[in-house]
Amino acid sequence: MEPQESQDAPDGLEEQRAFICASFNQDTTSLSVGTKTGYRLFSVTAVDKLDCIHEGGLPLVPLPVECPDVYIVERLFSSSLVVVVSLSMPRRMNVYHFKKGTEICNYSYSNDILSVRLNRQRLVVCLEESVYIHNIKDMKLLKTLLNTPTNLTGLCALSVNHSNSYLAYPGSATIGEITVYDANNLSTLTLIQAHDSPLAALAFNSSGSKLASASEKGTVIRVFSVPEGQRLFEFRRGMKRYVSISSLSFSADAQFLCASSNTETVHIFKLEQHSPSQDEESPTWSTYMGKMFSAASTYLPSQVSDMMHQDRAFATVRLNMFGLKNICALATIQKLPRLLVASSDGCLYIYNVDPQDGGECVLVQKHRLFESGEEQVEEKEEEDPEDGSPPPTSQSYAATVALPSTPPSSTTLMGYSEEGGAQTGDVIPEHEFAESPVCLDDENEFPPVGNQSN
Numbered sequence: 001m002e003p004q005e006s007q008d009a010p011d012g013l014e015e016q017r018a019f020i021c022a023s024f025n026q027d028t029t030s031l032s033v034g035t036k037t038g039y040r041l042f043s044v045t046a047v048d049k050l051d052c053i054h055e056g057g058l059p060l061v062p063l064p065v066e067c068p069d070v071y072i073v074e075r076l077f078s079s080s081l082v083v084v085v086s087l088s089m090p091r092r093m094n095v096y097h098f099k100k101g102t103e104i105c106n107y108s109y110s111n112d113i114l115s116v117r118l119n120r121q122r123l124v125v126c127l128e129e130s131v132y133i134h135n136i137k138d139m140k141l142l143k144t145l146l147n148t149p150t151n152l153t154g155l156c157a158l159s160v161n162h163s164n165s166y167l168a169y170p171g172s173a174t175i176g177e178i179t180v181y182d183a184n185n186l187s188t189l190t191l192i193q194a195h196d197s198p199l200a201a202l203a204f205n206s207s208g209s210k211l212a213s214a215s216e217k218g219t220v221i222r223v224f225s226v227p228e229g230q231r232l233f234e235f236r237r238g239m240k241r242y243v244s245i246s247s248l249s250f251s252a253d254a255q256f257l258c259a260s261s262n263t264e265t266v267h268i269f270k271l272e273q274h275s276p277s278q279d280e281e282s283p284t285w286s287t288y289m290g291k292m293f294s295a296a297s298t299y300l301p302s303q304v305s306d307m308m309h310q311d312r313a314f315a316t317v318r319l320n321m322f323g324l325k326n327i328c329a330l331a332t333i334q335k336l337p338r339l340l341v342a343s344s345d346g347c348l349y350i351y352n353v354d355p356q357d358g359g360e361c362v363l364v365q366k367h368r369l370f371e372s373g374e375e376q377v378e379e380k381e382e383e384d385p386e387d388g389s390p391p392p393t394s395q396s397y398a399a400t401v402a403l404p405s406t407p408p409s410s411t412t413l414m415g416y417s418e419e420g421g422a423q424t425g426d427v428i429p430e431h432e433f434a435e436s437p438v439c440l441d442d443e444n445e446f447p448p449v450g451n452q453s454n
Helices: 276-281 285-297 302-308 397-401 430-434
Strands: 019-024 030-035 039-043 051-056 070-075 081-086 089-097 102-108 115-118 122-126 130-135 140-146 166-170 176-182 187-195 199-204 210-215 220-225 231-236 245-250 256-261 265-270 315-318 326-333 336-343 347-352 362-368
Touching (some): 019 326, 019 336, 030 336, 039 081, 070 115, 081 115, 122 166, 166 199, 176 210, 187 210, 210 245, 220 256, 231 265, 265 326
Parallel strands (some): 245 326
Antiparallel strands (some): 019 030, 030 070, 039 051, 070 081, 115 122, 122 130, 166 176, 176 187, 199 210, 210 220, 245 256, 256 265, 265 315
16 A cells, blocks of 8 residues: 655655555544554544544554554544554554553454454454454453354454344355354354355444445445345446455445445445336336346346346446555535545545435545645535625535535533443443443543453
């Protein structure tokens, strides 16, 4: 991956901050970036402003343990709990309370850590041939899944909904089989035969009721019901070439699914069932041809029939780059749907998404992740009136998204108070932690439990 350079930075500093990894938190309110010198956490709750809320690692902000070359950094929602793994110690997972600057605990494993996933109940560590499941409240190891199929990239997904804590990981190294595991009850739920070729990407929706998957070919994306494993949707990303899909992400309401790859296009699919009654009410030429193809598909080979039933992208984004790794996420920022793309070119791109008509998404903001005081690039569909007059009361979607953003209201989040929260050395009560929604307080949600190793 290429570093992002800044003319204002001292010689060599931006090279030391080279982009290594990036991840969004569970509700897409912050972005975590791993660099050669540590990691950075950004707030993504506004379009025109990207606040760096924490910078950890040496020599920027010293921590109890040196962590250069961070290749895994995961934050738990908007809490101060962050999990860090560095190339200097790839077998050790460090869990920090970054606001206090203290280490909660660390665990060492028998092999390199390939990925980490967490929700409010569980923390999952994935190695090449094993999976470790921890209780996130006290970091105790609950279950070790040994001799899992070879998983060179550490591919796995953990549902954000802590009431089910479903875990998905490859059930085979040679075909696209998915194992869905109940991380709360520590038992296997189902096996899903998703693709013919090995898996490349997995993602749950926010409730854990849907699971999206893509294979190494990258041409077809499928969505399954959980825990039943029934195929619900099938989308075709493309036919001309195989691609490497780097991320899948549902919108919060599970109405949309985005997919990014090593190509210049990000696809957004709409999860909607086509009603037969709607087809009958609108007897158009396209509807007639659709019925003809549907009838013909029953006589064709299964591969051709499947292709004819696949839906294409509802909306797309054309990036100005090719071959770079990037991750995407759908979020509602300042009351409007947005697509976020964090790229290894060191930038975060924010696009407007039209939820009614789809089509080509519009770039509204580009943030550089490693420069201080850089100029922000902003593109709008319509300019604001020069005389400052208020916009008309009836506006199109394009006019609405072009309005200048307003800062988020400063509301107080209810969480664990200084008096009633978890005290140092205590474990958060199960009934408090399991209630939903839970807003964790930055100062008290995870007491230090000491260093541990496995």
